[in-house]
Amino acid sequence: MKGDQIQYSEKYCDDKYEYRHVILPAELAKLVPKTHLMTETEWRNLGVQQSPGWVHYLVHSPEPHILLFRRPRTDVKQSAASQTVKMTDFKFVIPLSLQMLEESNSSKQYVVTNVFTAWEISNNIKDVQASLRQDGTEFILKQKCFDTLYSVLVNFSSVDGEIQRHSWDLMVKAMGKLVSEVGHIIDGDLTGSSKAKWLNIIKMTTFIACKLIDAMENKYNNTSDILVTGKGRKKPPKDTDQGHWEEDRNNMLVHLYTLIQYPLQRLWEPPVVEDDFVILIGDSCYKMLESPNMALVRTKDTRTSMFQIIGTLVKKFNHGMACSLKILQLLRTYEHMVSPAAQGVILLIQTFGDKVCFA
Structure with a gap:
């Protein structure tokens, strides 16, 4: 059978995942997709045998016949509440580039610990939507929620258009909730820890929202997609999605405008944005x-x-x-x-x- 020659490494773990290498024979390695990571159906069709929960997340570049699999550890669980509490102890620093969020210069600085694959994002995004409904604006403080939205940004070109759309709609709702609450929060009696928490919420939510704007603009305004018409004038290709985007971004602009009308400086120490x-x-x-x-x-x-x-x-x-x-x-x-x-x-x-x- 085609799976008889497949070899499996021993499992090894870090604090979040258990990992395993799957070594394919040459004839099967030729069938591995070059443009995307395999879904469970695809790797099972090759003959790879893994228990439920394992995800193909990387091809070992120097040796393309070696596939890397991982799944979340079931023996290390952290409640959503404890994740939120932990997140409030961090300071979110707006990075100069996206990937800088994966590095930290301080033990108190927030760092992305999970860069999810496109397949994992499609599973996670429903949990993020549920968290927004349940926890409101504080959903962004959960590691899984922020890291999933961050992963949408860094994998934007390989993420399905429907997931891009869901992420955008989610952030429009998140910004809407934020601007409806932040005025009361700022006018209230803010303690040091409360200030820090709400400053993180505002910065993290605004960061994802603005970077999604950039990603969507790149998607719909790629110069290679602009068509030249008569008399040298340019126009984009006909695309109903682009028309929807032009309408939808106005909602986000309204939220951004509303946000900066508030005395946000009260959240900073010293009080300067x-x-x-x-x-x-x-x-x-x-x-x-x-x-x-x-x-x-x-x-x-x-x-x-x-x-x-x-x-x-x-x-x-x-x-x-x-x-x-x-x-x-x-x-x-x-x-x-x-x-x-x-x-x-x-x-x-x-x-x-x-x-x-x-x-």
Whole structure:
């Protein structure tokens, strides 16, 4: 039988998983997919015999005939409540790049410990949705919830479109819950530990939301997907999903705008909102402005929302110089930016009184 020559290593463990190597004979190794990790059905069809719960999560690159399997340890369990309590002891640091969240410079800094595969994400996302319903905004403090959403970001191109959509809808709901609660929280009697917890919630939720905006923008505005039409004009390929995206992102922009209207500085010590948080939100707006669709009439409401967010960042959080430099950079890089930039600058001057940065 085809599975007779398959060899299995002894199991070994870390604090979360047990692992096993599966060594395939040459004729079976040729059948291993090159573009994705195998589902349980696929590896069982090859003849691999494993008990339930095992997941193919990696091909050993130097030796492609060796497959790495893992499953969560059943002898080490941590309740959802204890995970949440543990998470409040950490400080979430907004990273310069996604992968920096997998490293930590301090024992108190939050670090991603599980980067889930696309297959694992599809199973986990239902648990994340359930946690949002049950725990509200504090769901993000659970290691599994944040790490699953982080894994969506780092594996975005290989994650199924339906999972991308579920993740986006989930974060729109999470941001909606956050902005409906944060005002009461900030106005309340915050202790040191309560401040730290809510600062983590705001930063972690906003981080995932903004990075999902970036990922979705990359998906729908890849320059290689832009079609050239007559008279040199460009337009994206017809895609109903893109139309839905253009509508849906406005909901997130409303939540981001609402969030920064609150006196968020009360959560920081000293009471000054950190630059990385301001830049995180601003960069998502600038990312959306890279889309050629921003010059179209139908995106007027989106442009207005973005420049209202940018204007608030300028007025409340000293974002003026960074804003002017970024808009200048966009003008130099994207020819469609002339009209949106002109309209945006007028809005910033008339609504927010920002004349210095654009003089």
